[in-house]
Amino acid sequence: MDNGTYNQIVSFIWSIADDCLRDVYVRGKYRDVILPMTVIRRLDAVLEETKEQVLQMKKMLDEAGVLNQTEALCSAAGQAFYNTSPFILKDLKSRAKSQQLKADFIAYLDGFSPNVQEILEKFKFRNQIDTMIEADILGAVIEKFVSPTINLSPNPVLDDKGEVKLPGLDNHTMGLIFEELIRKFNEENNEEAGEHFTPRDVVELMADVIFMPIKDKIKDGTYLCYDGACGTGGMLTIAEERLSELAKEHNKQISIHLYGQEINPETYAIAKADMLLKGDGKEADNIYYGSTLSNDANAAMEFDFMLSNPPYGKSWKTDAERLGGKNNITDPRFVVNFKGDPEFKMIPRVSDGQMLFLANNVAKMKHGTELGSRIAEVHNGSSLFTGDAGQGESNLRRYIIENDYLEAIIALPDNMFYNTGIATYIWVVTNRKEERRKGKVQLIDATNLKSPLRKNLGNKNCELTKEIRQQIMDIYLRFEENEYSKIFNNEEFGYWKITVERPLRLKVEINNEKLESFKQAAEEAKDITAYSLVKDLYIETKKEVYYNYNEFEELLKDIAKRKGEKLPVKRIKLIRKFFTTRDEKAERVVNKVLKKEKEDALNGKFKLGNDIVEFEVDKELTDTEQVPLTYDGGIKKFFENEVLPYAPDAWIDNSKTQIGYEISFTKYFYKPVQLRSIDEIVADLKALEAETEGLLQEIIGG
Template sequence: MSNLNISNFIWNIADDVLRDVYVRGKYRDVILPMTVIRRLDAVLEPTKDAVLSMKARLDKAGVANQHAALCQASGEAFYNTSQFRLRDLAARARRQQLKADFEAYLDGFSPNVQEVLDKFKFRNQIPTLIEADVLGFLIEKFLDPSVNLSPKPVLHTDGTVRLPGLDNHSMGTIFEELIRRFNEENNEEAGEHFTPRDVVELMAYLIFMPIADDIQSGTYLVYDGACGTGGMLTVAEETLVKLATDHGKEVSVHLYGQESQPETFAISKADLILKGEGVEAENMRFGSTLSSDAFPSREFDFMLSNPPYGKSWKTDLERMGGKKDLRDPRFVIEHGGDPEYSLITRSSDGQMVFLANLLSKMKSASPLGSRIAEVHNGSSLFTGDAGSGESNVRRWVIENDWLEAIIALPLNIFYNTGIATYIWVLSNRKSESRRGKVQLIDATSWFKPLRKNLGKKNCELAPDDIIRICEAFLQSKEDETSKIFPNEAFGYWKVTVERPLRLKVELTDARLRAFRKACAEAGEQDVVRAVESMAEVSGPGPHMDFNAFMAEVEDAASDLGVRMTAKRQKLLMSALGQKDASAEPVIRKASKPKAGADAGHGALYGSYHMTVGGKAAVVEYEPDTELRDTEQVPFLEDGGIEAFFRREVLPHASDAWIDESKTVIGYEISFTRHFYKPQPLRTLDEIEADIRALEKETEGLLEDVLVGGH
């Protein structure tokens, strides 16, 4: 039976048994835990008697710590010491007896399974199921002999396979399909994006294949900071073990994961327990990876993840002290000479913060270092201005030369979203041929359509598509679908371009009345006397040089014994100055020129050499904030910032300069720019043919309208 058929089978149980007891969106509260319970129960059935016998002997001997012995008896990493199997409970007729026996059955599971049941909060549903008298029917449906929910196959009497087992990722696919249906019934979004097996297999190959020949016998740690149902980890483990075996090596793989959604955490832990990896299951941790990192001091050899994208992490940010007070060393680091270089992104989307979390856990001392594959949507490529958290993450990654490649996946490859998605491949041990470079692969057209959509997923990566992508990555050659760029191709300077403030002053009666009012409100009536005294000498203007006007006011103020403070000067500028493009620039500061200073170079950065009051001076103009602009100058710009400025800015604004103190470094990656294929223009003959066809279609239409109007 296919995964889709099993999903339909379980959905039909919900519809048959829970209708009129729960609204459809709440079916999940019962169906998901019951599916896990039946999965666990099916595995334990063959050794049930052995476990009960061992339990009795241990109790008789007064042994307190029984876990290891009971696991040995069950042959698994878990057990159930109650007197019941699910089959025994299906025959219970009386409601209260069934309730007591079912609760005893749940209580009989080992402690590691109890955590799974607690995260599902399944015990809270038992009173409702008993009251509606449907628990017995529910158990009976899950015992259908035509369906196998166990990871182990069901055999015929002759030993041949009657029903294949369900591995971890297949079970995860079924859970995802069920959750999607439940949420659709409730008009909700799933919120998370379960990663299809085809994408997971590609990610595993991308991190393992480049170092397949270098894998040595030993222990390797694999981590997923948004592990969901754990499928990505188990597929990675299978791939690594197979590659090592093919190369004659023996490896021990330890899995680590963290998940914040209780249901999916419970599923991931249950499946590791089912695989017989009880110790490994303890490495599955519940809680938020961002605000409550379960592995703060761990470093991992391989990391794979599909973090939530487009999802707010505001709650996590607040738990960590908010953007201003956050000091987590994963997200506030030292880089580029900045001891508090921030990787904190907008609170509306935390996917790049998840990437920073993985990067903080890279091994630096091992020969292979760490390799990472993470899924992102398009915003991680370009969202965020220079100096923002998103841009800073990109800069940190690329300037450390960790980014090997980004692969653009086909649209509609995921179950819950049809948007563009990308796999980022990173390593802190790049091969010699990849150093200083980034490969972009456009795999958007490499897929096979599905015969039937699975949610929004309408295509898949067939084995040959996966091979094609891996070969393009491993060969690292350029063609129309694979392009290689130097790291610097993605960097730019964000330059702030200033223009001088140009003010004129007209001392008309109306302007003076407004000035007197402003001075009265500011408590600076003495300035009025100085301005009026100056106006008597120099007239009402217009005064097109604000600097000369200020000098005259200061002279008049001195004669009157009025001191022109900085506050009073600002009052003159704001209350009397009027912007005029033909006025002289307002000087903010004048200083003595330095010996050997390049006047031409200085002018680009707002330092102008001129004569002021008969003396040589270097002046800086007051910038006009309304004329302020920014330009992005690529790192690969021939001649750098100055050449760009002379070519692109000065011909259009000869009085502009660069405020060097505001120059910020940014990074962005544009797939569209590098892989854009323009549509060929239509020929004139084709356009003419269309016009003539339209004329023919509309011939007589106007006449018909006019005649009809009469």
């Protein structure tokens, strides 16, 4: 089919909305009728030739009492779907009465096979019938779709001389027409388009990133492509096209099977319908409805190629609850055995579940094949850096990078998507890096590689032309450093998060005024003994200030022992809270004396006289530091160089040390603004001064 005929069909179907729906539906709702009717008309046209055979088979099966009829009816229809109603769509345009049209149209819809019924259900198309009947437009819509001026049948329409009047519409072209209608409707309704529809230029770049590096390694055989957030299925379709082209170029015979899952009912219906319209009946069965996160329909599957554009900043609280609650999730996609931790959690905050889709894809990689798996996934900037060391987001980055799966990240221009202008990035992940890439990650800054659109499409104001995509691919494939490309060892993105502790230093102050106030506090706490112990100590020692809290506590214990009293923890806390203040001049407070005679400064254990002691931590002075994994000498050297010179009494609590990973494009691609020279500034000031003097002279002279 030539482009002229293709464009004519798209324009004709698009015009049906304006001709028939304008006064009944708001513009954003045209798709609720046009998309399902396009599906229905195409399926109807495909089934026309075998209608009689299907009706005969249906009659025979009913008479024989056969209950499971689907396979036999599909066989009679010669398709992966069928319709057992006595009507074809052309029969219904002649109905004079609207109620008869409604009854017959519903009977016609009821005759479709279960897979088509599911599509109609997810489209909620039956909800539109009453609206169209009440507005008396159903007949007009049907008449438009069966118009002799267009041909949605796979067979050509001949004229009186037997020559082709209208060419047949093959499955592939029908699929393209349907995709074009989806694109046009998405552009008309930009606010929600970006949630389910990724611009074709971005998808084509993702497909190139997935396939071009391994194009010479494609062999005869079967390949599986997957999208766990498939929306309308556009990524799968383009991936299939690209892989097929490369296989053909290299004379390889391949079979491609597409798998996807989608939680939005309408976009799920579109994806499944698109597969049926292309003649991929069995492929349509591989598109599943439901949440990939909490109801994974492909839990036992592994895939060769995976592409996704998961939702950003979208809460997955409902999924978390279905999985048992965020803190009780055990799904092996998100909780793995890693680096000696059998429950290494890669679970992000519930306010944003985008990284779970990446974890889902990583869990579905093939490890036993030569090509392994390749993943391209779009994320916003938060996936690069959110989550502290030890938290879910950081853990996932760590898992991917330390397993040497992260091949590259490409920063896209702003305003590339319909519903957001924020920064977006393509993550390229594989478990089969080529030798030169092993242990390394390539960052590509393509933020300035863009072509402006003549007309904005929602937030989208630029595109990646074929030439720009080729430029990005050249940068990616050359794997060299330049202004757009930086290459780093994996360790560059990792750090130790260490917890630096300081000892608590307490000064004790006792005087008559404080004692009087403490008496009231002790009475309120129902522990007047605490008051009497401190008072007796004060009377006996006449000491008002202690810079050594340990000394004070020992004296207090001695007084209590002599009086036959005890100093339980609750009583000590009451006394300490009232009489002590933090003071840098005071001695360190000993938490306990250790029997193990081994000095370990990094754990807060020090020699104090002949004892090994553990000092009490001053929580107000507790601090954390990020130590790069690449720091020469590691944590020990960093501590010696960066901490001890400023806090000689500090130590590291090794039990709290965590490893984290984050990636900062700003850090690696930041270009400082060139400041103007003094001469330039002075020249501008003189020019302004001269201009001002001239104005003043004009005013005075006037």
